[in-house]
Amino acid sequence: MSTEVATPEVKPAEPLFSKKNRALITDPLNDNNPITVQVLGICSALAITVKMSNAFVMSISVLFVVVLGNMIISALRNVIPSRIRIIAQLVIAAGLVTLVDITLKAYVYDVAKQVGVYVGLIITNCIIMGRFEAFAMGNKVGPSALDGFGNALGYAWILVAVAFFRELFGSGSLMGVRIIPESWYATQGGFYFNNNMMILPPMALVIVGIIIWVQRTYNTKLIEQA
Amino acid sequence: MKALRSLVDGIKPTFAKGGKLEKLHWVFDGLESFLFTPGHATEKGAHIRDSIDLKRTMSIVITALIPCLLFGMWNVGHQHYLALGELVGAGDGFWDKFLFGAIKVLPIVVVSYGVGLGIEFLFCSFKGHPIQEGYLVSGMLIPLVMPVDTPLWMVAIGAAFAVVIGKEVFGGTGMNIVNVALTARAFLFFAYPTMMSGDKVWVNTSVEAGQQVVDGFSGATSLGLAATGHADKVVSLMDSFWGIEAGSIGETSAFACLIGALVLLVTGIGSWRIMLSVFLGGLAMSAIFNAVGPGLNNDYMQIPMLHQLMLGGFFFGLVFMATDPVTAAQTDTGKWIYGFLIGFMAILVRVVNPAYPEGMMLAILFMNVMAPLIDHYVVQANIKRRAKRMSLQTA
Numbered sequence: 001m002s003t004e005v006a007t008p009e010v011k012p013a014e015p016l017f018s019k020k021n022r023a024l025i026t027d028p029l030n031d032n033n034p035i036t037v038q039v040l041g042i043c044s045a046l047a048i049t050v051k052m053s054n055a056f057v058m059s060i061s062v063l064f065v066v067v068l069g070n071m072i073i074s075a076l077r078n079v080i081p082s083r084i085r086i087i088a089q090l091v092i093a094a095g096l097v098t099l100v101d102i103t104l105k106a107y108v109y110d111v112a113k114q115v116g117v118y119v120g121l122i123i124t125n126c127i128i129m130g131r132f133e134a135f136a137m138g139n140k141v142g143p144s145a146l147d148g149f150g151n152a153l154g155y156a157w158i159l160v161a162v163a164f165f166r167e168l169f170g171s172g173s174l175m176g177v178r179i180i181p182e183s184w185y186a187t188q189g190g191f192y193f194n195n196n197m198m199i200l201p202p203m204a205l206v207i208v209g210i211i212i213w214v215q216r217t218y219n220t221k222l223i224e225q226a
Numbered sequence: 227m228k229a230l231r232s233l234v235d236g237i238k239p240t241f242a243k244g245g246k247l248e249k250l251h252w253v254f255d256g257l258e259s260f261l262f263t264p265g266h267a268t269e270k271g272a273h274i275r276d277s278i279d280l281k282r283t284m285s286i287v288i289t290a291l292i293p294c295l296l297f298g299m300w301n302v303g304h305q306h307y308l309a310l311g312e313l314v315g316a317g318d319g320f321w322d323k324f325l326f327g328a329i330k331v332l333p334i335v336v337v338s339y340g341v342g343l344g345i346e347f348l349f350c351s352f353k354g355h356p357i358q359e360g361y362l363v364s365g366m367l368i369p370l371v372m373p374v375d376t377p378l379w380m381v382a383i384g385a386a387f388a389v390v391i392g393k394e395v396f397g398g399t400g401m402n403i404v405n406v407a408l409t410a411r412a413f414l415f416f417a418y419p420t421m422m423s424g425d426k427v428w429v430n431t432s433v434e435a436g437q438q439v440v441d442g443f444s445g446a447t448s449l450g451l452a453a454t455g456h457a458d459k460v461v462s463l464m465d466s467f468w469g470i471e472a473g474s475i476g477e478t479s480a481f482a483c484l485i486g487a488l489v490l491l492v493t494g495i496g497s498w499r500i501m502l503s504v505f506l507g508g509l510a511m512s513a514i515f516n517a518v519g520p521g522l523n524n525d526y527m528q529i530p531m532l533h534q535l536m537l538g539g540f541f542f543g544l545v546f547m548a549t550d551p552v553t554a555a556q557t558d559t560g561k562w563i564y565g566f567l568i569g570f571m572a573i574l575v576r577v578v579n580p581a582y583p584e585g586m587m588l589a590i591l592f593m594n595v596m597a598p599l600i601d602h603y604v605v606q607a608n609i610k611r612r613a614k615r616m617s618l619q620t621a
Binding site: 191193195196197198200206209213 | 395
């Protein structure tokens with residue numbers, strides 16, 4: 001009588017950059033963009049896109065919080081009791097955001113003043129809670145990091161695109177560098193005026209709307225069937 | 227007429243399917259049906275077709291706008307010469323003033339039409355649907371609500387924004403939520419406040435050699451003066467009725483607007499309910515201000531009711547913008563509420579909020595957004611009333 005010991009099937013470890021994992025990064029850039037498709041994080045997209053430098057700082061902050069947060073949550077996913085998981089996620093997000101806030105205040109104080117309250121509000125940014133809850137709670141650390149990275153990038157490029165138009169037409173500069181020459185301005189004897197509407201949040205909403213419009217024109221699978 | 231018809235028929239195949247300029251088919255179609263009533267017939271079911279289509283409706287509104295346009299041209303010239311201290315009498319140098327105004331105003335009209343229609347043609351060609359003529363009226367309204375010194379490129383940006391974001395985004399003519407011409411004005415008002423308000427833009431003060439602006443000249447509008455605490459300096463009732471005052475190109479004259487109103491009412495294109503209720507709303511708010519003004523020691527509030535309504539763009543908005551059939555309330559009861567609140571809020575904003583010397587634009591835009599809500603409740607109330615009647619009968 002021979003006892004056959006069932007040898008557990010060894011799954012080959014999935015490489016970190018497999019096709020499935022690469023989709024974690026590329027999907028949020030277009031097909032599943034957090035801003036233009038999921039319509040999350042609109043508040044900060046309207047508020048801190050007046051200048052490109054602010055948009056970059058905000059993007060990097062979100063990138064840091066969502067990647068690290070995703071990894072921490074994913075590592076702890078089996079020990080977090082599911083009844084208090086939201087609180088646990090909030091604590092981790094809040095801790096990371098506080099780190100970011102302190103760092104910004106220490107090294108780029110001017111920007112920190114302008115980005116101000118919105119860094120604190122990253123805690124309540126739906127993108128972050130969404131990724132923690134929807135992805136990190138059910139996936140391994142590696143894919144979670146990639147997922148966070150992809151979503152933050154998707155968030156970032158919309159932010160920077162909106163800020164590009166708002167800063168160019170609203171202030172005549174990009175990243176603080178003057179693009180539209182001083183001599184064009186009416187005050188200097190020219191004909192040009194900055195478009196004040198671009199500074200106001202409603203125009204940011206219009207620009208986000210136009211980006212969604214253009215995106216759906218090229219990516220027809222996003223159009224809902226009526 | 228025959229020659230024109232045969233010319234149109236001659237070039238028609240070029241634009242038909244398979245023709246050389248197939249892409250421009252809808253542009254051609256638009257121009258053809260502008261010249262001749264199309265012979266389209268409905269193919270299925272019984273339909274009643276009125277001979278008055280969108281193009282004829284629009285043409286009548288344009289006709290109604292002509293008095294405002296012509297008067298605006300004269301007034302632009304008159305204000306200019308007034309600032310220079312020449313030909314100060316209203317009857318002096320009629321042609322000089324008219325010609326000066328025409329030279330200033332016509333380019334704005336041309337740019338507005340060129341940009342707006344160009345964008346509309348572009349959208350129609352891409353989407354492959356017939357050209358919708360909604361822009362014919364908007365294109366005329368936009369210049370009439372601009373200050374005369376508005377740079378042409380601003381007019382172009384305003385018109386482009388209004389057509390794309392105000393209209394095409396929602397699906398084109400007849401689908402827009404807010405008035406297209408006012409979208410253009412509101413955009414420019416918030417985008418370039420220094421060029422759309424204040425006391426520098428309403429009167430053209432360009433001088434040639436040997437001329438100079440008279441001492442003590444102020445280019446402020448009556449409402450601008452009143453908003454800055456000089457309510458005693460507003461123009462007289464008669465001047466504001468005829469429109470001999472500084473302001474946007476076509477909106478100063480209540481008289482010209484009333485001629486337009488007559489055209490719209492006789493042809494049945496403008497809603498008399500809306501016009502009357504806007505007027506009553508404005509009257510009501512002015513009456514309230516008249517009543518509380520003395521107690522608050524506020525000169526602006528004490529301007530007599532009718533005089534208050536004659537100032538600024540109240541009548542222009544009342545006749546041509548509040549009555550826009552697309553953006554106004556559709557139900558009869560709704561029209562009364564919609565109009566009354568426009569008049570009421572226009573005067574309220576104008577007098578109480580110093581940031582906005584004229585409230586007509588904001589009041590109309592606000593009520594445009596509210597119009598579907600008003601209609602909803604009017605319809606619901608009607609349904610409820612009839613349901614109640616039904617239950618009484620069956621009980």
